[in-house]
Amino acid sequence: LAKTTQPISMDSYEGQEVNITCSHNNIATNDYITWYQQFPSQGPRFIIQGYKTKVTNEVASLFIPADRKSSTLSLPRVSLSDTAVYYCLVGDNGNDMRFGAGTRLTVKP
Amino acid sequence: DTGVSQDPRHKITKRGQNVTFRCDPISEHNRLYWYRQTLGQGPEFLTYFQNEAQLEKSRLLSDRFSAERPKGSFSTLEIQRTEQGDSAMYLCASSRQVDNSPLHFGNGTRLTVT
Numbered sequence: 001l002a003k004t005t006q007p008i009s010m011d012s013y014e015g016q017e018v019n020i021t022c023s024h025n026n027i028a029t030n031d032y033i034t035w036y037q038q039f040p041s042q043g044p045r046f047i048i049q050g051y052k053t054k055v056t057n058e059v060a061s062l063f064i065p066a067d068r069k070s071s072t073l074s075l076p077r078v079s080l081s082d083t084a085v086y087y088c089l090v091g092d093n094g095n096d097m098r099f100g101a102g103t104r105l106t107v108k109p
Numbered sequence: 110d111t112g113v114s115q116d117p118r119h120k121i122t123k124r125g126q127n128v129t130f131r132c133d134p135i136s137e138h139n140r141l142y143w144y145r146q147t148l149g150q151g152p153e154f155l156t157y158f159q160n161e162a163q164l165e166k167s168r169l170l171s172d173r174f175s176a177e178r179p180k181g182s183f184s185t186l187e188i189q190r191t192e193q194g195d196s197a198m199y200l201c202a203s204s205r206q207v208d209n210s211p212l213h214f215g216n217g218t219r220l221t222v223t
Contacts, residue, residue, distance in 0.1 A: 030208075032209045034209075034211060036212075041198075041216070041217075041219075042216050042217075043113070043200050043202070043214025043215050043216050043217055044152065044200075044212070044214050045214070046211040046212065046213070049209065049211060085151075087151055092208050092209060093208055093209070095140075095142070095154070095157040095164065095165050097212075098154055099144075099151030099152045099153070099154075100151050101149070101150060101151050102151050
């Protein structure tokens with residue numbers, strides 16, 4: 001199972017772009033990279049998933065370099081409601097994916 | 110898509126009692142997962158079903174824990190002889206039977222063992 005490493009916490013201000021980088025040096029060929037967001041007392045919520053290069057949806061962008069040993073979640077123009085824990089997971093199947101402690105993002109006014 | 114539903118949302122029990130939680134996945138999802146989460150930690154994988162078959166259990170899962178998915182729809186997680194260390198949020202997730210299908214989580218059952 002591929003292990004991931006993320007910063008424990010990050011602070012930002014409203015309106016700024018936030019980039020959270022995840023390291024996954026032993027990612028396997030079939031593994032995808034998936035990011036989840038979790039608010040207190042709620043289950044994690046899927047944000048974005050990718051395999052290589054760049055993926056963008058209405059919420060975020062995901063940048064994956066050619067060697068796939070890391071990935072960066074980019075949140076444009078964050079607001080106070082983006083304060084949450086963000087998890088990076090790698091795997092090719094739900095039962096392969098293991099959550100780490102995640103990155104606690106705090107957005108300040 | 111009504112989402113993943115978990116019941117109850119909160120459960121307080123005394124040490125030594127048995128508890129059972131229920132999860133109703135998204136209806137067309139074949140895969141169902143149970144996780145446990147304690148304060149400040151990420152969700153910890155417990156077990157996984159594909160339809161009614163339990164395909165994987167965490168080695169960390171005590172044999173006081175048992176999960177079922179009898180008809181491949183809803184699932185139950187039972188904890189026998191609860192201990193204070195069992196206090197946690199128990200999360201259920203479901204996904205399609207397609208590789209890389211994202212997990213859809215419920216909002217969990219918070220268990221407090223006194």
